[in-house]
Amino acid sequence: MRSISSIFILTLIPIVSFAQIRISDPTRVVERQAENRANRKVDQAVDKGFDSLEEGIGNMFKKKKKEEEVKGEKGETGGKGGREEGGVSERADGEGANEAAVSGKSEKGSLKSYSKFDFIPGDKVVAVEDFSQDAVGDFPAKWNTNSSGEVVTIEGTEGKWLLLGPEGVFYPEFVNALPENFTLEFMLASTSDFSFYSGYLRAIIAEVADPAKNFTHWKSFDGDKKNGIELGLHPKNAGGQQGLAFFNVFGADPAGSLMKNEKSIPAFHVHDHNPVKISIWRQKTRLRLYVDDFKVWDLPRAFNQETKYNFIGFSNAGYHQEADKYFVSNLRIAVGAPDTRSKLITEGKFSTTGILFDVNSANIKPESYGVLKDIATVLTENGTVKVKIIGHTDSDGDEGSNLALSKKRAASVREALSKDFGVDAARLETDGKGEAEPASPNGTSEGKANNRRVEFLKM
Structure with missing residues (x-):
């Protein structure tokens, strides 16, 4: 078991006390906006409140009307409220959000439909984040970023979500240890009609000198980093019928020649499977990545046992159009090898x-x-x-x-x-x-x- 600093990282034993975010320094905000005027427009739109955001992404998760009518006749929409009026809502759901199924997703498959899904979570849950302690419209109190973002609710889904702002890094400060055996699960969503030219949503597991000190210099995690891996997900490939995933090792490469690989993922297409559940499983050097029940990667030499991984976080390289957005929810980190x-x-x-x-x-x-x-x-x-x-x-x-x-x-x-x-x-x-x-x-x-x-x- 190795201690680490944080960004998407998990708390081992004991779980560290939660820290408050530190993104309200006016000087820092001005400097960031001066660096990237394009980002400023989006930041200002977010600062105006949720109404303007809702206007930009009001068609979130909305399927074609004909498709919804067919599903409605077959009783397949599921969940309360269906999806026909999908959009961002300011209601806050009650207890049980961290176990909740997304509306319309609970009936997408039976137990047998997951017959190739061999994911087994770790023995002990050490971190859960459902944003229940945060107010809608605020950046979550236990996270940090060099961009912008806010807690939102999405009509037709349970619980709260973190909307990730443009071109930045997002990580929870309450996680500070990452052992050689752990599992990481979270829900991921994007707005519909997501542009192919917008950047990947990257989950990063790395060794970082001091994320709390250096994160203000990062944009898409191009700053201070040593060794680690990147797992990238995008809801659209060039043909638009499937999603896209990439795997990248940076720094010390345990696989020697393996530095980057990319493949299509049928499980993440915005019109068919959105939101999706992401499951990441580390067993010493081995990495498995699943999108819903689809196993994207099973790599025996992805992790370097000599690297002291101390950082897990999300990186967003930028949105091509303002309406594009990524959302994450229901993070769950568990440790220990199943036996x-x-x-x-x-x-x-x-x-x-x-x-x-x-x-x-x-x-x-x-x-x-x-x-x-x-x-x-x-x-x-x-x-x-x-x-x-x-x-x-x-x-x-x-x-x-x-x-x-x-x-x-x-x-x-x-x-x-x-x-x-x-x-x-x-x-x-x-x-x-x-x-x-x-x-x-x-x-x-x-x-x-x-x-x-x-x-x-x-x-």
Whole structure:
């Protein structure tokens, strides 16, 4: 486990106290605007408030009217409010946003549709960011940037989003450690009709001298950096029918000749799959990147074990047209290498936060497939083992309702293991504890995420 500074980085053990952003220095703002007059126009538009922004991106996530009518007739729109009036809204959703499915996305696929999705999140959630503590219109208090941005809500989706301003770097200051095994998940959206000529949204994992000191000099992360990788995503390739991804190693290159690679990604096209879930999985030197259920990269030598990675953040190289925007939400960072077999068979107990459910529901989200498959494999290879499946919730809501929900979720897991993975249901018992046995204090988002778990006890 290595300590690090921050930008998209995660808090290890212990989680560092949150710092406030420092972007309100008038001198710095003037200097930045003098450097880039083009950016100033966008900054001024953002400063005028959300109404002017809404006018520029009012067609966000809007599909063609005919397409929506067809889906409406088939009952496929899903979610509250549908997408027909998609745009930015100033309403703030309630609790459960960090587990919420985007409206219209929860029905995009069944559990089986993720049959090639082998992503397994880390054992312990150490950082969750859903912007619930931030007011709409403000830059999030736990982040820093050398550009501009603000917390927004998007009609037809749950929770809050961070709108990324033009040409800059954005990172959370509360993350300061990045081990050799971790997973990073977040939701990514863009405005519809996104220009092919606008820049990629880059997720950067790097070794940086001092991000808090040097970030004001960066534009698209061209400033002070040493070693690291860049994972770039764009919602449109030249043909406009697919998205585009690139992978780039800078500084010390562990793969020798591998410096950059680029490919089309069918999972990220603005009219078909927006927003999308991004999942990044590091296991020592190995890197996997997924867009929804599509595995974009599986590179065995992407990370350099000698590099002290201390920085994860977003970089935006600039928008070709003012209406183009990227949005991120629901960041989740977990640490530790999964070891289901050892924990369940040897230790007799395995607990996971990787089986996800729709809000206030026992419906299992399809991105839980990798975890369920891993558990099913262990049970299949150990055919005499019987387990009790126990559901747990956080403390939000009514205690009695949480207890009932935890029991229903355990039953859903039992059904999925039996129906979708062929595990004999007679080997599986279920129970639920609700909020009665928390694994972590419920006072933080990270604690609540660790308490929303499914436990497997060997009988």
